[in-house]
Every structure is written in structure tokens, then in C-alpha cells.
Amino acid sequence: MSRRVRRKVAKKGKDNVVSLSYHELEDEDLRPERNESVDWTSLPDDTVIQLFSCLNYRDRESLSSTCRTWRGLGGSQCLWSSLDLRAHKFDTGMATSLASRCVNLQKLRFRGAESADAIIHLQAKDLREISGDYCRKITDATLSVIVARHEALESLQLGPDFCERITGDAIKAIAICCPKLKKLRLSGIRDVHADAINALAKHCLNLVDVGFLDCLNVDEAALGNIVSVQFLSVAGTSNMKWGVVSLLWHKLPKLIGLDVSRTDIGPTAVYRLLSASQSLKVLCALNCAVLEEDTSISTVKTKGKLLLALFTDIFRGLSSLFAETTKKGRNVFLDWRCSKNNDKNLNEIMTWLEWILSHTLLRTAESNPQGLDNFWLKQGAALLLSLMQSSQEDVQERAATGLATFVVIDDENASIDCERAEAVMRDGGIRLLLNLAKSWREGLQSEAAKAIANLSVNANVAKAVAEEGGINILAGLARSMNRLVAEEAAGGLWNLSVGEEHKAAIAEAGGVKALVDLIFKWSSGGDGVLERAAGALANLAADDKCSMEVAIAGGVHALVMLARNGKFEGVQEQAARALANLAAHGDSNSNNAAVGQEAGALEALVQLTRSPHEGVRQEAAGALWNLSFDDRNREAIAAAGGVEALVTLAQSCSNASPGLQERAAGALWGLSVSEANSIAIGREGGVAPLIALARSDAEDVHETAAGALWNLAFNHSNALRIVEEGGVPALVHLCSSSVSKMARFMAALALAYMFDGSRIDEFAPMGTSSEITSKSVSLDGARRMALKHIEAFILTFSDPQAFAAAAASSAPAALAQVTERARIQEAGHLRCSGAEIGRFVSMLRNASSILKACAAFALLQFTIPGGRHAVHHASLMQGAGAARVLRAAAAAATAPIEAKIFARIVLRNLEHHQVEPSI
Numbered sequence: 001m002s003r004r005v006r007r008k009v010a011k012k013g014k015d016n017v018v019s020l021s022y023h024e025l026e027d028e029d030l031r032p033e034r035n036e037s038v039d040w041t042s043l044p045d046d047t048v049i050q051l052f053s054c055l056n057y058r059d060r061e062s063l064s065s066t067c068r069t070w071r072g073l074g075g076s077q078c079l080w081s082s083l084d085l086r087a088h089k090f091d092t093g094m095a096t097s098l099a100s101r102c103v104n105l106q107k108l109r110f111r112g113a114e115s116a117d118a119i120i121h122l123q124a125k126d127l128r129e130i131s132g133d134y135c136r137k138i139t140d141a142t143l144s145v146i147v148a149r150h151e152a153l154e155s156l157q158l159g160p161d162f163c164e165r166i167t168g169d170a171i172k173a174i175a176i177c178c179p180k181l182k183k184l185r186l187s188g189i190r191d192v193h194a195d196a197i198n199a200l201a202k203h204c205l206n207l208v209d210v211g212f213l214d215c216l217n218v219d220e221a222a223l224g225n226i227v228s229v230q231f232l233s234v235a236g237t238s239n240m241k242w243g244v245v246s247l248l249w250h251k252l253p254k255l256i257g258l259d260v261s262r263t264d265i266g267p268t269a270v271y272r273l274l275s276a277s278q279s280l281k282v283l284c285a286l287n288c289a290v291l292e293e294d295t296s297i298s299t300v301k302t303k304g305k306l307l308l309a310l311f312t313d314i315f316r317g318l319s320s321l322f323a324e325t326t327k328k329g330r331n332v333f334l335d336w337r338c339s340k341n342n343d344k345n346l347n348e349i350m351t352w353l354e355w356i357l358s359h360t361l362l363r364t365a366e367s368n369p370q371g372l373d374n375f376w377l378k379q380g381a382a383l384l385l386s387l388m389q390s391s392q393e394d395v396q397e398r399a400a401t402g403l404a405t406f407v408v409i410d411d412e413n414a415s416i417d418c419e420r421a422e423a424v425m426r427d428g429g430i431r432l433l434l435n436l437a438k439s440w441r442e443g444l445q446s447e448a449a450k451a452i453a454n455l456s457v458n459a460n461v462a463k464a465v466a467e468e469g470g471i472n473i474l475a476g477l478a479r480s481m482n483r484l485v486a487e488e489a490a491g492g493l494w495n496l497s498v499g500e501e502h503k504a505a506i507a508e509a510g511g512v513k514a515l516v517d518l519i520f521k522w523s524s525g526g527d528g529v530l531e532r533a534a535g536a537l538a539n540l541a542a543d544d545k546c547s548m549e550v551a552i553a554g555g556v557h558a559l560v561m562l563a564r565n566g567k568f569e570g571v572q573e574q575a576a577r578a579l580a581n582l583a584a585h586g587d588s589n590s591n592n593a594a595v596g597q598e599a600g601a602l603e604a605l606v607q608l609t610r611s612p613h614e615g616v617r618q619e620a621a622g623a624l625w626n627l628s629f630d631d632r633n634r635e636a637i638a639a640a641g642g643v644e645a646l647v648t649l650a651q652s653c654s655n656a657s658p659g660l661q662e663r664a665a666g667a668l669w670g671l672s673v674s675e676a677n678s679i680a681i682g683r684e685g686g687v688a689p690l691i692a693l694a695r696s697d698a699e700d701v702h703e704t705a706a707g708a709l710w711n712l713a714f715n716h717s718n719a720l721r722i723v724e725e726g727g728v729p730a731l732v733h734l735c736s737s738s739v740s741k742m743a744r745f746m747a748a749l750a751l752a753y754m755f756d757g758s759r760i761d762e763f764a765p766m767g768t769s770s771e772i773t774s775k776s777v778s779l780d781g782a783r784r785m786a787l788k789h790i791e792a793f794i795l796t797f798s799d800p801q802a803f804a805a806a807a808a809s810s811a812p813a814a815l816a817q818v819t820e821r822a823r824i825q826e827a828g829h830l831r832c833s834g835a836e837i838g839r840f841v842s843m844l845r846n847a848s849s850i851l852k853a854c855a856a857f858a859l860l861q862f863t864i865p866g867g868r869h870a871v872h873h874a875s876l877m878q879g880a881g882a883a884r885v886l887r888a889a890a891a892a893a894t895a896p897i898e899a900k901i902f903a904r905i906v907l908r909n910l911e912h913h914q915v916e917p918s919i
Helices: 014-024 045-053 057-064 068-074 092-101 113-122 140-149 168-177 194-203 242-251 267-276 289-293 295-299 314-319 329-338 344-367 373-387 393-406 418-426 429-437 442-455 459-467 470-477 483-496 500-508 511-521 527-541 544-552 555-565 569-585 591-597 601-608 614-627 631-639 642-652 658-671 675-683 687-694 699-713 716-724 727-737 741-754 769-795 800-808 812-822 825-829 834-843 849-863 870-879 882-891 897-912
Strands: 082-084 107-111 129-133 155-158 183-187 209-213 231-233 257-259 282-284 306-308 408-410
Touching (some): 107 113, 113 129, 113 140, 140 168, 242 267, 267 282, 314 373, 329 344, 344 373, 393 408, 418 442, 418 459, 429 459, 442 470, 483 500, 500 511, 500 544, 527 555, 544 555, 544 591, 555 591, 569 601, 591 601, 591 614, 591 631, 601 642, 614 631, 614 658, 642 675, 658 699, 687 727, 716 727, 716 769, 741 769, 825 849, 834 849, 834 870, 834 882, 849 882, 870 897
Parallel strands (some): 082 107, 209 231, 257 282
16 A cells, blocks of 8 residues: 655635534524624634634635735744644745745754755744755755754754765854754765764754764764763664764763664664763663563663663553652653743653654664564553654654554555554544644645545454544545645545445435545646555446446546546556446446447557556456447447457567456457457457467456357357367366356357357368368267267256256146256346347257257246346247247157256246247
């Protein structure tokens, strides 16, 4: 489930604000009459500012433009002390337009190198905090310019992704330009050399929090010179010289917290640091393989020092930091947040611990090392849930992302660990995530929605999400103007829509319309959101009622647009799957025809069968298969080059997945219903690949290949091709050995078509007399083999006692017993043409007793009451004069008992359908 993206936005209407304000004014005396017009500009200024504070900067701008009064209030400096630009396209032009509002900007969050380049154009000289992610392309030059323009900077954080192009030279620039710096956390620096660190020690005398995370090299000795540091993290950093560390770092006079998680630190260095440092309170060493090999360190007494490792009880350890005995167990963070603790040092420790734990847990979840199941179930999940309630927004986000990540086993196939998912659910995680998703902060919305989406792969969690009102929340988030939020919400609806019980609820919540709108809104440049939206619509379209909702909402046009214009394989695959599901309800709604009539739909699907990606080819073939059930679509597909494309697909998929093989053969089966298409398929070389597919090991492929060959065999030229290409042994094998009754049935019918007369000989190519004799002998042998196995197939449905009872009595019960044994349930879904019914009726007159029995058996299947097309078939049989032929077959002295009894049953079926017998 690799799902991440970000971007764009639009306007929020005035109605949204009215709704919010109306709910705030619940007091009966204050509520205006519904017919009363409300002058919203008369609201007190502080109320309007409070409303503005709940909106992102773009929506503030939109709302500010409604009137002069609100324009002034929207520019209030108190609203612009903090700015989160991560979800938006932030470039120089945007920065310039926002500059007048950012005079007193204190805190800024950004994403990517382009945004970093634009920061200086905000002209926020008093900026105190900068936090950035996706910083791989940020250079020394960019970072140096930023810090040079913001000398009041107190906090700089870049990560958690690696800052690959930043070097120690930029760190020196930070030190020289930002003497007030208190917090510096950088990730993925290749070489943090001594000059850079010594510059920090010399110029940044207030630097108390330092983090060089996931770095390749860090000078350990130089770090010992930052005597002001209280909290130090080198989590994930490699090539550390722990001997140097244990000799020098314990001398840092103010060091309170040290984080060495995800490193190769050993027990000796840990013991020296804990025992020798006078100031150290907490040493965090989570996921340290060397340390975990020797857990004896956990028994060493280090008075007043706390070691946090995978083999320790983390919650109990955190509780030991408090003097009050009430702060114990899994509520330790919550108790601390709710307490009126005036211990500044303890508050700083807990705040730092929240940050480093959330970071380490996320990184550990991303790498997904083996052997941590016990930790995640007993401590990890609970820690993430606890951190998700932090007052630090970035901690909340990382905790939610950690929950989304640690449950995933196989990202490609969207497989999750059910025990981990249910552990989150048991600890109240679903409600916490949904509350987070309702936050006005878009970063929290997107990460919470991502976690809900991943967890909802588990059916029990999906049920809990629905019961807690999650469907309405996700449907609302899918309407967000923030692409990242909408994308993750669409992913949640995609996973929830897998459950049949949730489809109607998604439609009722307006989810269908929201998903269709997403496709139009992000039709270019939003592959992640488009794939999720199309995937959710595909699931919903599998339901008859929801498929109508999709069509009414404009889903057919939207999905065809994706199929035609989509470049990303995931978008193409899901769009084709959605169109396939929309077209699967031909008997109950008009969507099949609607898809076929949409401009460019069939051409796009035919083109997608040539995709280099198997999943796309499979879904496109599946869509064409379903669409081919409509007569007009069938011919239109052929006109769009569908016969050639599908024959080519069938020729190329001998080693493909059973799913692709089934759909390729199925699409050819659907097209071959038309005689013209059947002839074209044979002429294009479609017989040989269908015979190859008939030899597949997969039951579903047997059915579709046999069905296609059955249709093709109706044409005598194709029948000869099947013989020449070695199709008789393949069909015989299916007829006798397939697990699928339907495959055996259709293989028998194909063989019967091929040898129900002498006409196949008439179409044999001319040649020398010896060649003709050889071909005649070959055809004769093939005929004998075919008839032998057709007979064996028919006999598998006969019960001598039941047949004898039916022959001796005309009682309905006796015939019903035979019918029940002979019935092939799926055969009731087959729809035959008048020509096919006529051919089976003619076969009843065939000299071969085996073919007579086969014809009667086939007509029995097609007319059994309750079959989808039984009435249609009965009507066609009346037109073909079947009643007289059936009576003759039932009364024939030389006919086998199977043919007689089956013929009597068909006559009874015709009477049931109230078809007047022909005299």
C-alpha cells in the first residue's frame, strides 16, 4: 500500500462557515429563526478571528475576500504567527503574495527544495522555527541563504528523509548566522565533521537540543565540545566510535537525555554512559541489535538513570521519572499532559521523549525488522497510540504514520498483520484516529486517514471504523481541497468498500459523488489520488445499486477519461476494473450500454490490452468481456480492433497469471457470440492460443477457453482449425478431467458441434489422394475419440435407478429426481442464439445416439425453470419446432434411455414455461 503524495487546493464556500457557526449557537434563545436572514459581517471581531484560526491559510484568503471587514480581520497578525505550507505548492510567487501577512511569522513548516528556495521571499525576519521535510534536493547554498536571512532562528529541523546534498559547510553557516539557536535536528547528512560541530559549540551557546539522525559519519569527539547540550540524538547514525563516546560524552555537564536508537552500540558503552555521567537521566537505545544480544545490562543498577530498550518495560520506566506513584502504566504520557506539573526539567524530558520515540518507532516500522512482533503487540502499538495524543503536532503525525506503517506486511499486495491491526483496535485506536482525522490541521488529517486506510484492510477494523462513524468522516475528507488529505481519504474508502456491508453506507455518505469529483479535480498530476478514487469506485461498482450511483454521479465519463488519458499503470488498472464492474450488471441496469456508448471507451480499453503491465491488460480484457454481452458493444469492440488485440493478448499470455488468461479467453468468448466475430477470430489465429489456454491448470481458465472454443466450433472452418491445431485432445481432456462441470459441459458441446455431421470433411483443404486419405483417417479417429468422451460425460449425470424409475413412470417426481442430478447450476446463465438452439434441435435427429443424448442434455440445461435465460430459450425452441422433435426422440425405440428421459424433461420444461407445443 505505497500511498503518499501532496498538493493543490481551491475555495471553501460561505456555507461551510455558516454551518460551523450555526452549531456553535445551539442556545435556543440565541438561535435565529430559520427564515431570518443573517448578517455574518455583524459577528464580533474576536469570533471571526477564532473562525479564521480554524482554517488553513488559503481558505482564510478565500473567506477574507468576501467583504472589506473580513479582509481586514483575515490579515490580523495573530493569525499568521504559524504557517504550514507542506500540502501546498509554495513557490516564489506565492511567498511574495503572502509576505505582507508574515511580518510577525514565528513558525514555518515546508516541504521540498522549491519551497525552501521561496522561504526568503516571505521576508519573515523574526522567524523562530523552521521545519522541513522532503529535503533531499536542498543544497548548502539554499540552506545558507535561509539562515543568513533569519538570524533570530531558534529551531531548525530538516528530515526525517535524508538531506543528501547538505554538508558540514552548511552547518557552519547555521552556527555563524544563528547565534540564538536552541534546537538543531538534521537527518541523513553524509559527514558532520569536527569543524561544523565546533562552530556550533563556539557560536550557539544556547544550543540545548541536537540531533544528527541517520547520518553516515559524525565526529564523536567534537560533539563532546557542545557543553550546552541537554538532549542529544544520534539515532540511526552509522560508523560511531563507541569507545570515544563512552570516554567523552559522560563529561557533558548538562546532558540529560541521550538517544542512540537504531545504532550498533553495545552494552559496555551503555554501561559506561549510565554509570559515569553525573547529569544523564534517560538513555534511549531502541532497536539496537548488538545491545539486545546481551540484555544483562538491564540488571545493572544505575541509580536514578533510565534505560529504554526493546527488552525493557518502557511504560514502567517512564513512570519511574515521576515522584507521584499514580503516574504508572500505559497512561503515563496522558497523566503527565493532564497534570499541573511545574517541574520544568521533567516537562522538557517528556517533551523530548515524545519526539525521539515517535521518530524511532516510525523508522523501525518502516524498516520492519524481523522478530519485533512481541514488542509491537505488547508495547509498540500502545506507545504509538499514546504519542498520537501529544500536544506536538509533528509527534502526532509521526505516530499516526507509524500506525499506518507498522501493520503493513506486504506493501505491494496490501497485506497487513491482523494481530497488530486488532491490537490498535483493542486499545481504542480507531476512535483516536478518527478524532485526529477531524482536526482542522491538514497534516494530521492526512496521516490519520492513511492509518485508517491501512488498518481497514482488516475486516474487523473496517467494521469498527464504520461503527464509529468513520465512513462519514472519510467521505468528508475526500472533498478536501488538499490533495494529500483527499488521497488518503480515498484510500480509506477504497479499503472499506471491499466489504459488501459498507458499500451502501459509503454511497449514503456522499462518497460516490466525492470520489467521482476527485477524478475531475485531479485529472492531471494526481496519480495517487486518481488510483485510489478509481479503485474505490471499482469496488462500489460491483454492487448493483452503487453502480447506478456511480453512473448518475458522472462516473462513466470520469473513468473513461482515466482509461483514455491515464499514464500511470495503477490508474489505468483501476479505471479498467471499475469499467468492468460497471458493465457487469447488464441484466439489471443500463450501465453496460452506457459505457459502450461513451466516446472513446472501447478504443481505450482495446488499447490497454496492449499495455506492458499485466494488471492493466487483465482488467482491460475483463472490461471488454463484460461489455461484449451487449450486442452493440460486441460489434463496436470488433470495429475498434478488439478481435486482433485480444487474439494477440491470448497468444502472449500462455505464461501469464490465471486471471489474465481467464479474461483474455473470456473476452474472445464474448466476442465469438457473433458469427462474424467468430470467423474473424479464427482467421486472426485465435484458435491455437485458446487450445493452449484450455490446457491450463486453472479451473476458471478451463471455462472461458472451453466457452470460446464452443462458440468457434459452431463455424465449420473454425471446427476444422480446432482439429488441425490439436484441439480435440485438449477438449477431450477438459471433458473428462476438468474440476469445473461447466468446462466439461462446454467442451462436450464444442466436440458435438465439430462432429454432428459430415460437413467438417467438406471444408477440409484439398490435396493429393494420399493426403486426403490421411486426413480422413485422422478426422475419423478424432470423431471416435470425441464421441467416446461425450458419452462418458453424459453418463456421469445419469443414475440407472432414477432413469429406470422415470422410464417406468411419467410421475413428475421421477423426472425431477433425474433433473436434479443432471443439473449444472452455472449453465443456467448461458444465453444461446436461435441458430444454436436450432442446431441442438437438429442434433436430436442425428444418427449418432451419443449426439442425440448430448443435444437433449444441453436443451435440458438451457430450459430448467429458474435459469436466467430459460424462458428465452423455450421461446426459441418453439420457433424451431422443437416439441415435435423432442416427442420423436422421447419415443424412439432405438434411442438411448438418456436421450429419451432428457427429451421428456425438456418437454415438461417447455410446458412449465407455457410455450404452446407445435403440432
